[in-house]
Amino acid sequence: MSMKKILNNFVSAILVCCLLFLTSCGGSSDKNGGFSFSASTGVKMDLSTGTKTSYSGFSVEEIYIVDAEDKTLSSNEIPLDTKFSIVYQGIENYTLKDGKAFPGLSMQVTDAAGNFILNEADLFGNSTEGYSAEDASVLRGSVTVGTPMNSGESYHCKIRVFDKNSDAEIVSELDFTVK
Numbered sequence: 001m002s003m004k005k006i007l008n009n010f011v012s013a014i015l016v017c018c019l020l021f022l023t024s025c026g027g028s029s030d031k032n033g034g035f036s037f038s039a040s041t042g043v044k045m046d047l048s049t050g051t052k053t054s055y056s057g058f059s060v061e062e063i064y065i066v067d068a069e070d071k072t073l074s075s076n077e078i079p080l081d082t083k084f085s086i087v088y089q090g091i092e093n094y095t096l097k098d099g100k101a102f103p104g105l106s107m108q109v110t111d112a113a114g115n116f117i118l119n120e121a122d123l124f125g126n127s128t129e130g131y132s133a134e135d136a137s138v139l140r141g142s143v144t145v146g147t148p149m150n151s152g153e154s155y156h157c158k159i160r161v162f163d164k165n166s167d168a169e170i171v172s173e174l175d176f177t178v179k
Contacts, residue, residue: 040093040168049076050175051086057168058161061090065174076176078145085142086159086172092137095165100130102164107141110156117148117155141172149178 044053044063053063065073068083078084094101104125109118123141141159149155154177161170 048074051172053170053172055170057093057163057166058170059092060088060170063088063170063172076174077179078176080149080151080178081146083142083144085140086174088139088161088170090137091139091161091170093168094133094136094163095168096133097130097165101133101136102127102130103136103139104162104164105139105141106160106162107143108158109143112154118143145178151178153178
């Protein structure tokens with residue numbers, strides 16, 4: 001057996017063990033194929049799309065990936081001229097300032113060479129009023145798959161939800177292919 005195959009098998013076994021551990025510690029699947037977990041630090045891997053999400057400081061009820069019609073994605077192949085969204089529901093543990101939450105949301109999409117297709121540091125950058133904790137508990141990062149992306153090419157998406165008043169963050173990363 002080659003060293004590469006042994007390493008791949010080892011990594012796969014570790015991921016399965018981690019997923020089993022997370023599930024045994026309170027994680028569960030929801031009816032939409034998303035993931036529920038209430039701890040304030042963890043890692044989640046969506047096996048159908050390959051999306052990896054880590055979080056620290058926040059608790060989050062559900063994280064799921066949907067297409068333009070809000071149907072759960074079952075693979076990481078995204079049709080050209082559509083969009084997908086990573087949805088975060090039930091985000092808690094914001095550090096409130098005057099009773100308001102101050103979420104941030106950054107989005108990056110890079111091509112196979114690492115060139116930026118999209119690079120937004122904070123889509124809530126202009127918000128100075130803050131949001132109620134309830135309004136800030138559901139956030140969605142949406143990516144339009146179109147020009148300059150090309151069919152048959154692969155891209156990397158990174159979406160980061162963060163609390164502007166603390167170090168709390170949720171980071172999701174997805175490698176996808178445009179079909």
